[in-house]
Amino acid sequence: MTTNTSFSEADLEGLVLEWLGDGWRPAHGQDIAPGTGERESWDELLIRPRLLAALRRLNRGVPEQYLQQACAEIAAPASQDAITENYRMHKMFVDGYRMSYLDPDGTEQNPTLRLIGAEETDNDWIAVSQVTLVQGDYKRRFDVALYCNGMPVSIMELKRA
Template identity: 35%
Template sequence: MLGFHAYYGPDLAVGMLAAERKDPSFRDVVLGERLRRALERLNSDLPPEAVADAARKMLWVESTSLVERNRAFHPMLVDGVTVEYRRPDGSIAGAQARVIDFDEPENNDWMAVNQFTVVEGQHERRPDIVIFVNGLPLAVIEPAAAIGQNLGTKTHIEELPSSAGGPGSSFVVETRKGSH
């Protein structure tokens, strides 16, 4: 059985007792420490440097467009992150570091966060509920009661975290051209 942990978004802010966010301006969308702990737990057979490499690759997707970032991010999420590391004998080994345990979902860290603030440029968004799996924001939920206000679907889509990148662009990992 999946066990969601429920949190109130402001409680995760820098300086709070349950702080999980590192950026006081709310530009961070990935809960980095949760991601790192999940990668360590799901890939206990990999050396620490390989796990650190997987975390870095998840957090810094190379691309300039939202579509390209999603195309790069999705295979890592589903198939794992390709990493290389040096064995004790000096040879180089390769592996796929799992990001999510699809076979045994209860091995993942599930969070439901109410009122998770995201700031991108001059835009601040606060979805009702953001679902995190292993520190990654994978779903946004706006309960049906809010939709019942006759605002229409288009209005609700426009309220999702967005900026010049379009709806949902706030919920992407950082990009650095040429970074590894």
């Protein structure tokens, strides 16, 4: 008698979320779907409210309006090329986001905003299963998307063993 020891994709997904459980809070794609207060639309993977919350938490002293402006600028792609965009985001993760504004006294401020904190506990880590992305007629469901401070940092596609 043989025993079926292969995992389904759903089993593997659950196992991956369990393994990630020490640092990553598990969630389901429905939890971050548009209309939940998380993702703004089906065609965007970014979770803007979490990014804005991280900018506030990591960059105290920068006025709210400029943090909102930075969030919008960070989220806006500068290129349609995936490699170029990945490099742009990587640079911001490592070097921060440089901006300029005038404070209430009229003095120009040039802070470099941090997107990711130096300590693990400074950041919001979530592992989300079954994240749906819709762009025109193109619909894709990712098995697991890893987010740090609302920014997708990794996508996992799992296959049945």
